[in-house]
Amino acid sequence: MKKIVKFGVIPLLIITIGLMVYNYPRLNIITGFAAKSVCSCTFEAGRDLASIEAGDNDINPVYYAKNVVNEEEKSVTSTVFGLKKRKAIYKQGVGCVLLPEDYKNIDFKPNRKISNKKLPFPYGNLAQKDTLFFNINYQVLQNAVDKAFDKEGEQLKRTRAVVVIYKDQIVAEKYSSGFNKDTKLLGWSMTKSITNGVLGILEKQGKINVNQTNLFPEWKQDNRAKITLNNLLQMNSGLEWVEDYNNISDVTKMLFLADDMTEIQLNKPLVNESNNSWNYSSGTTNLLSRFIRNQFQTHQEYLDFWYTELIDKIGMDSMIIETDISGNYVGSSYAWATARDWAKFGLLYLHNGNWNGEQLLNSSWVHYSKTPTNGSNGEYGAQFWLNAGGVYPNVPRDLFSCNGYQGQHVFIIPSKDLVVVRFGLAENPLFNIDQFLREVTSAIQ
Template identity: 55%
Template sequence: MKIFKRILLLLCIVVIIAVFFNYPKLNIIAGYSAKNTASSVFVAKRTLEFTDKTDNNFSPINLATDLVKKDKKEATSSVFNLLTRKAIYREGLGAVLTLTEEDETATYLVPKRAKADNITPYPYGNAEQKDTVFANINYDKLNETVASVFGKNQSRAVVVIYKDQIVAEKYADGFTKDSKILGWSMTKSIMSTVFGVMQHQNKLKITDKAPIDAWQNDERKNISIHNLLQMNSGLEWDENYDKISDVTKMLFLERDMTAMQENKPLLGKINASWNYSSGTSNLLSGIARKQFKTHQEYLDYWYTNLIDKIGMNSMVLETDLAGNYVASSYAWATPRDWGKFGLLYLHKGNWNGEQIFDKDWANYVATPTPTSNGIYGAQFWLNAEGQMKDVPKNMYFADGYQGQRVYVLPDQDLVIVRMALSWMEENKFLKGVLESIKQ
């Protein structure tokens, strides 16, 4: 009996130690699950069952148990009943994790939105296009290539746009052309474009030094907005999603996500130390906010001057508790609207006759960042060194977690959108599409 009690005591001690050292991880797991559940149910209009089966079904997130209260517009997630996190939905702002009870009843400013144009054909409106058949497209090969990235590859949507016309489009079960899908880090490319618009309107110059008061007494004062856009500031940042890191703490524990990168020291050389950082993208969101006299102007600007301006009316940019757009991660839109974003770049900022940003901005975002080995521009990813050997080197793309992509191929007059739950063989897929269209 004494031996049994000693073994039981030892097991209890082991459990206590395990919980103690893993408790912070439970906070992140529950936070991810609650936030993703709330956004999926209330922004994307999916069911809890569908969300748990498809979006939250991977380790360790599947350790969480999710609950939705539609009347309160909230989702809670609990891990082994040891820790529970709550996310609430706010109309116009998406979902956000709460940190205190006061967050649940606080009032929030919301952006003003334009009415969608459902009369003009796509892409300049949302009405269906007239049937257009291109003699230089092998539609059988194109459709076969598109179909190849569904099924086990877990694509949710693919839209191929050639000469402003949708020439191939496919959706997984449960998804349609009206389904909002999270772009994850493609939001960074949206944010970068906002800076392009602001520079076009003479609200700022990206060559200006970053307006951060806390940096003015040390070498960080020499960091420019350009350096931040290229993620080449030299600032410390740990972008690791497999552990408690800067990025996981920022996304699931911080009230103001713009401040975390601001507080980091300079470790590398400015303009010679490329380091992928979601903290930098959110810092830039905070810098954008400083360009406006009021918070309402900041909220409205992203939609009025870019998103709604090009008819991406389905898009929802989610904010943190401090009211900043989470520029690193949280933009939802339909695949067709993500396609409009690609077309804006294909046309070098010209949208149906109106110049949204300077023509050279598209070249700027596709210019390789020093020390990035040709893979990164200004919040866009590149093929400048031919990493995808069968794809043109001037192809560039918005890139998001789990395989979200908007590819822009300037010479081929082509935009390709792929939304997914896993990565694919990009070179093989893009090669197949390119071989379907004779130039």
């Protein structure tokens, strides 16, 4: 019996040591992801640790992390087998921030102007008008929405929220267990489209234009000075970047190791020809956040602008964009809001930048945002994804969308007057977007 135990323990020990050796260089990233995720889900979304670990941190090898929540300090500490401890702390207005070893204090936050407008949804805080559309087959629509969710006992589609808005009215809405209309949800890379919106407002104000060059003083001595704002917006700058979430790469080092996330892409060399080398890069969007910061004399003006001119202006009261420890908005990845508030952002673009009579973005900016960039096969515009190339063959080609990691989406379909929001933990093709949207759009004649 002792020999059986001995020979059973030794292979297990070897496997454990092997896993440790393989993952040790990644432990800082693993524990950084774990601490940041648990912190935000706890203190932004109001969820419990068990559901977060089972539904958000169940990614190999993140699930090895042990997470400890400190309710009093509003922090989370994560380790893997007691190694590489990382800590994230929540600060109101800023969200959860991963802390460096020499952390002192977070002394910045945006000023917000949230107004309680006595108007029906989506333009105010009152219930929407009771409207029935005779061209909608509500049973077909509800069936399409129901099919987007797992049946009891399944873990396939992993949808958490769906909101369908037609002609400014919610015509279908559903949430999985543990989520509701007031639950904040992380958009991941949908945040990139928010960054587009902030730049669009600056463009309307005449402060920037997409063809300008010499974007950063750090580039003035080399060919990077020729990179245009358009090149950055369309992910076509030619700058070196590796977007790989499964390994130690530029994007994982940026999100889980960097104190200033705007510097990583800034310091990368030019390795390809601008406007001829489309390469998806979260670093580029955080570089755009730095560009936005440079348009203001003070850091406080930069922090306030995103809210006063866009987020609070269209009543996305629940939204928060988290910062890094240096106070830069993580414009690539870290916006949180309810599904309904995410839908409002979609409506702004559906209406060509007009919000209840006020033109926040030039209609030309919206058109520009959904114009395909060179080399993307009609799949990408300016911080928006497109269906111009027919990636969803049974969905209208005029669809454009905010897309995020693990299947977060705000789909905008002008020809159908539709905004469709979907949050979940499974991406296409595990969650079949083409089928889902085909069934939703078929319900509207």
